[in-house]
Each structure stands twice: as structure tokens, then as C-alpha cells.
Amino acid sequence: MSEELKGLIVNTKCECGHQNPVGTVLCEACGKPLADEAASQDILEMRYDGVARRSQKENPGVIDLVWNFFSSVKVAIYLIIMTTIGSMLGSIYPQESTFLNIDPSVYYKEEYGQLGHIYYLLGLSHTYTSWWFVLLLVMIGASLVICSLDRVLPLYKALSRQRVPKHMSFLTRQRVTLQTDVNNEGTAWVDRITPLIRKKGYRVRTDGGTLLAEKQRFSRWGPYVLHIGLIVFLLAVLARGLPGLHMDTHMGFQEGEPKQIPDTSYYLENDGFTVQFYSEEDLPDEFKGKGKVLPEKFETQAILYECEANCDLGQEPELKEVMRHQIEVNHPLNYNGLKAYQFDYDLTPTIISVSPTLVHADSGEEFGQFTLNIRNPERTYEVGPYTMTLKEKYSDFGLNAEGKPSNMSSSQNAPAFLFLIQGPDLPEDGVQYFYFPKQIDKERFQQDALNKQLGGGELRFNLEVGSMEDVELSQSTTYLNIRIDKAMPFVWVGAGIGMLGLVLGFYFQHRRIWLRVDDGKLTLGAHTNKNWFGLRKEISSILKQMDLEVDEKSLVNNGGSQE
Amino acid sequence: MTGKSRKTVQVIILLAILMLGVYAIVTVVMGKEGVPKEGDQVPGFKLLGSDGAVHTLDDFDGQAKVINFWGTYCEPCVREMPALQEQWLKWKDQGVEVIGINVGEDKMTVENFAQKMGVEFPVLMDPNRDAVSDFRVGPMPTTFFVDSSGRIHHIRIGQLDLETLDKQIEQLVNGS
Numbered sequence: 001m002s003e004e005l006k007g008l009i010v011n012t013k014c015e016c017g018h019q020n021p022v023g024t025v026l027c028e029a030c031g032k033p034l035a036d037e038a039a040s041q042d043i044l045e046m047r048y049d050g051v052a053r054r055s056q057k058e059n060p061g062v063i064d065l066v067w068n069f070f071s072s073v074k075v076a077i078y079l080i081i082m083t084t085i086g087s088m089l090g091s092i093y094p095q096e097s098t099f100l101n102i103d104p105s106v107y108y109k110e111e112y113g114q115l116g117h118i119y120y121l122l123g124l125s126h127t128y129t130s131w132w133f134v135l136l137l138v139m140i141g142a143s144l145v146i147c148s149l150d151r152v153l154p155l156y157k158a159l160s161r162q163r164v165p166k167h168m169s170f171l172t173r174q175r176v177t178l179q180t181d182v183n184n185e186g187t188a189w190v191d192r193i194t195p196l197i198r199k200k201g202y203r204v205r206t207d208g209g210t211l212l213a214e215k216q217r218f219s220r221w222g223p224y225v226l227h228i229g230l231i232v233f234l235l236a237v238l239a240r241g242l243p244g245l246h247m248d249t250h251m252g253f254q255e256g257e258p259k260q261i262p263d264t265s266y267y268l269e270n271d272g273f274t275v276q277f278y279s280e281e282d283l284p285d286e287f288k289g290k291g292k293v294l295p296e297k298f299e300t301q302a303i304l305y306e307c308e309a310n311c312d313l314g315q316e317p318e319l320k321e322v323m324r325h326q327i328e329v330n331h332p333l334n335y336n337g338l339k340a341y342q343f344d345y346d347l348t349p350t351i352i353s354v355s356p357t358l359v360h361a362d363s364g365e366e367f368g369q370f371t372l373n374i375r376n377p378e379r380t381y382e383v384g385p386y387t388m389t390l391k392e393k394y395s396d397f398g399l400n401a402e403g404k405p406s407n408m409s410s411s412q413n414a415p416a417f418l419f420l421i422q423g424p425d426l427p428e429d430g431v432q433y434f435y436f437p438k439q440i441d442k443e444r445f446q447q448d449a450l451n452k453q454l455g456g457g458e459l460r461f462n463l464e465v466g467s468m469e470d471v472e473l474s475q476s477t478t479y480l481n482i483r484i485d486k487a488m489p490f491v492w493v494g495a496g497i498g499m500l501g502l503v504l505g506f507y508f509q510h511r512r513i514w515l516r517v518d519d520g521k522l523t524l525g526a527h528t529n530k531n532w533f534g535l536r537k538e539i540s541s542i543l544k545q546m547d548l549e550v551d552e553k554s555l556v557n558n559g560g561s562q563e
Numbered sequence: 564m565t566g567k568s569r570k571t572v573q574v575i576i577l578l579a580i581l582m583l584g585v586y587a588i589v590t591v592v593m594g595k596e597g598v599p600k601e602g603d604q605v606p607g608f609k610l611l612g613s614d615g616a617v618h619t620l621d622d623f624d625g626q627a628k629v630i631n632f633w634g635t636y637c638e639p640c641v642r643e644m645p646a647l648q649e650q651w652l653k654w655k656d657q658g659v660e661v662i663g664i665n666v667g668e669d670k671m672t673v674e675n676f677a678q679k680m681g682v683e684f685p686v687l688m689d690p691n692r693d694a695v696s697d698f699r700v701g702p703m704p705t706t707f708f709v710d711s712s713g714r715i716h717h718i719r720i721g722q723l724d725l726e727t728l729d730k731q732i733e734q735l736v737n738g739s
Binding site: 063064066067129130131134135137138139141142145146149235238241262312313314375376377379390391392393394395396400401406407408409410411 | 570573574576577580583584586587588590591592609610611615616617634635636638641666667668669670671672675691693
């Protein structure tokens, strides 16, 4: 135990008879300065009304030591400074998370040289997701909670249990103080001044020749309300890590095909995408005549569905429309916290389905029509007297290294279908027929020559598409940024509480006036947490009504020094 | 408040802060390191199999797994298919499962291919590349060797031949 603490214990009992806890600076009952430090002050330090903080106790155990560490404002300031420095370091080079696909162990060296490599090795390339940075934030959070609790509870107790009579040295060592003769009996004088003080909005309590007037005490809770707001804010940000509370992803939507938004029961459909480009004369000068195409406005007609049944993977979902919205840049779709922002687009059309007609190659006789879904075709189609069995399907047709038909990629660049046609006048095991729905592929892969070869030198059939009505196209793909942030309302609540705390603390002042009349002599002390000028003015005007001319400036307690 | 209950409150508050702190640090640090490495737990998946049923990682609980990402458009993937099939036959009775995850193709393409190549081990389909992004698969083929406790034992990028595959599976079985 330190010498200082020992000294404090000896002095905990005040001359007024009140037993104060260890660490009390000003007697909880009469306000007499107790600690040596306070006793030597010309103007009393009124922070927390001089009560002991919770953490100040004798024989601190391990728990108390941890508690004391976090209850220190000094520690809090160091934590904030360290966090600030950390944040600054993290902003020197771009963070890893800003790149989609890089190998940070080489990227930083290549891009920023040796310094960049050191930056990476120190782990600063992911500062904000490093254990030490999060630890600092958690410690600030802990400090916020513990500092507040450690002070607000004793302060609350002290302010709700204030006694009216105060020690003479408490009054004369306030920053606003006055001693003057009133030549009047104490109780009568106090009774006379009470209504005048009340008129100024004070709550007044009297005890014989002593008085305590107080207003806007709630302003004292401002900082603590702010802290609660910050804690809610921090917790809300932390909660974003919980599954389902936060999503930020980019998805492409082909026209006309509802697509599930991952980890939700929602499906979104691009029901048409339009884009307007700037005309040549509207382009900025630096782009003119360069053949640049700049989009002026692009928007997606979006339909949002919710899956009602058969929502499991591999089932045909039953969708119910819940919302339609025209998504434009800065005008996202917003449904119960699910937001879809316009992000990008691709105007390459893709075939969704074709409805070709099977015709005789020579006579042109039509046998029948069927609809071929490019992505999800049927295994067999009955077309007139013929049965067409789909043997092979390619999304991006090509020939592999061995010269065999194969997929070149998983995208729908060059869809191709190999059918086996069986029916009248055909060999028993049918004839094979390759079909390329895209005209460009038909030519590139020489569909007719190929089929002639497959048909043993004879081209029997053709699959013909009469008009564009037989082709279902997706004109475009729109890329949307899908965001869910269910923690956001709590972030706002936290911010709101914080703002309330700031208003309470900044725009209101806790003013108190104590006075006592001893043998015709008035001693007045007053305290506020800000706007001392206003307080002095108020006191001066009250005293004026009591026929006491007191200059505002004379109320200032210089404590022997110039203010 | 008595001294004792005050102490209890203090302990509760400190514990709550500790728990939240550990949670925050663990989620942030884990979340960032999304790239699965050897020694890490294998990411989960939920995919439709070519058998029409939904399969998750839990379906293969307790088994050593060889998870192979492939596509019919990836020639080395196609070349290593017979080796995978052969090793599946060899090891399946010893608690090793070979799982092929097709990347980006449709059911018919996958079915036709499996039939043509004689692939009998479970094949799952990842048309939207969800598993690809969770596993951070870059070039294909990529094969994850996962022990029975779900830990990634080895990651192989590139074509596997029969011998290497056999050796890897043997290490996987003996190591776990």
C-alpha cells in the first residue's frame, strides 16, 4: 500500500462525523476538503464532486488491478493515441482487402518496392483486421465501460444525497464565491431569497440559515449517455460479423432469369435493363472525337421475389413477388434492409432458348417445332414423327488438344447440341445431328458439312429458326452490388444516443449555488461545469433583487492568482 | 451495494468484455484469412450432387476426403479423372472418399461426362462458384486432401498422376 493511500485512510472520517470511503477528496456530507492535495488548493477541484471513484480502494486484488487499469482516463488516452497511430500506419499503402485477387507476399514488393515489402511483413497491409488493432478497439471499449461505471455511480450517489449545509472552506474555495454582511437573521433572509432563486429555474432546498439551489443536473449525465451511445455503436459494428447480419457482394443478373441471393430466401430478376449514352456533343472536350462511349444513365427494372416453398437446393422454387423497383445509380432497391445498387452492366446478348423447326433438307418439308432451353434442355424431344435425343451438350464448343469436341469454358459462348434423330426412313440406330443455335457458330464450325459427315454423306435434316420471335434473348446482364446490413439500425441508435449525450453535455450546464448566513454574514459559493460568466450574471441579478449590489467580476475567486 | 455483490458485478463485466473481445479478435482474424491453407479446417459446402441430392461437408464426416475441383473444359482435369476413379475404388473401403466438384457447368454436361469417363465417385455441382470462392480455388485442377478430422493435409494445384495420388492418400490415411 502506498504512503499516499495510508494517509488517505487516516483522514476518511470528517470532522462533521461522516465516514467517507478511501479516496474521498471532499467530504461527502459537508464538502470539507479532506485529501492533503485538496486541502492545499485555493480553488477546489470539483470533478466528480470530490467523491472517491469505485476503483480507489485498499488492498486491490487482481480483479481490482485490471479494473483500475481500465478505469484510468490516462490509460484511455494512451489507447486512443495508439489506435490513431495504428490507423495512420494502415493508410500508408492500400490495404489487402481493397484488391480482389492478389498475392500480397509479392504484390507489395512489386508495386511499392522494399518499403512495401517491409510494410507487408509487419502485417500493416491488413492493419484493420489484425489482432492488435482489434485488441486496441476492444480495450477502448472496455475502458469506455469501466471508466464510466467507475465514475457515474459514485457521482450519481453524491449528487442525489447532497446535504444542504456545507463547510465554510468548501464555499470560500469555490470558483464563484462571495462573503458579505446582510445584517439579517439567517432563516428569514434565506426564506426571502428562495422564491427569487426558484424563479431562475432552480430547485431549492433550505436547512435553517443554509440553502442549496441546483438546476440542470441532467447535464452531468451527458458524457455517460455519450459513452452508452458509443458502446452501442461498437457492439453494433461487432455484430456485423454474425452470420446473416452483413453481406456485401456483387452479382450478375441476366435478363429474365430470377437468381437467388446467397444465404437468403430472396430471388432477384432483371426484368429489363436500359442504358443511355452521352451524345457526341454532350461529351467533355477531352473525350470528343476519340470514339469514347460514356453511359449517361443506366437502370435495371428489378423484381424481387421471396421463396415460399421448395426453397431447397435442386428444387423448383415457388416465388412470390415482393417488390418492384427501378434501380439506378444512387437509387438502390431497398427491401427490409436488403439493398441492391447498380454497379455495372454488360450488353452482350445471350440466348436463353430457341424454338427451331425440324425441316427436310431437300424438300423443305416441316416436321415440327420444339423449344430448346440452352441451359436446361430436355433429354428428348418429340418432333413430328421423329424422336430427338440429346446426346451431348456444350456451352462453349471447341476441339480439344486431341481434336475431340469439348467444352472450352463454362460460359455460354458457343452453345452446341448433339442430337440423335430416330424415326421413319432412318437407319435403326438413327442419325446424329449437331446443332449450333448461334449463326456465327454455325458458320465457324461448318454445321452443314459436319452433319453431312455424321449422316454418312447425306444431309437429311435442318433445324431452322424462322424469325427472331423464335429466339428468346437476354439482351443484357446487369451487375448489382447486393448489401445487407442488419446491424445498421443499431449503429444509428448508437449514434443517436451519442448525439443526445453530446446535446445534454454541451448545451446545458449543471449550476449549483450554496449559501449560509452566520450571524448576519452571508457566505455564498457556486459551481457550474461551464459558462461561469452566465452563472455569475445570474447570481448577481438575484442578489440585486435582495438589495445587494454585487459586481459580477467580484464574484470571481482568483485564489490569489489572475484568472 | 455490498462489497461482495460489487465484486460479482465487476467480475461479470470483465468477463463479458473478455468474451466479446475474444469473439471480435477471432472473427476478424479468421475472417480475413479466408484462403484455406494446409493445416486449416476445410471450408464447408452445400451443393447439389449429380445424383440429385444435396450434399454438405457433414455428409462426409469422419472420412478422409480428396476434394477435386474440375471442369470438362479443363484438359488436365479430364486427364486425371481415371486416376481419381481408380484410387476411389482402391481406398473407399478404408474410409477415404473422393469428391469431385464440377465448376460452373450444368447437370447434363456433368452427367454425360461422368458416364463417358466411367466416373462413379460422388460428383457435386457448383454452378455459381460458391465453393470455388470459399475454397479460393484459382487454376484447375485443384485437389484438397483432407483428413478425417476435417483438417487440410495437402493442397495440390495441377494434374495428378496415379502414383502421386496414391502416395498422397496413403499419407493422408496414415497421418490421421
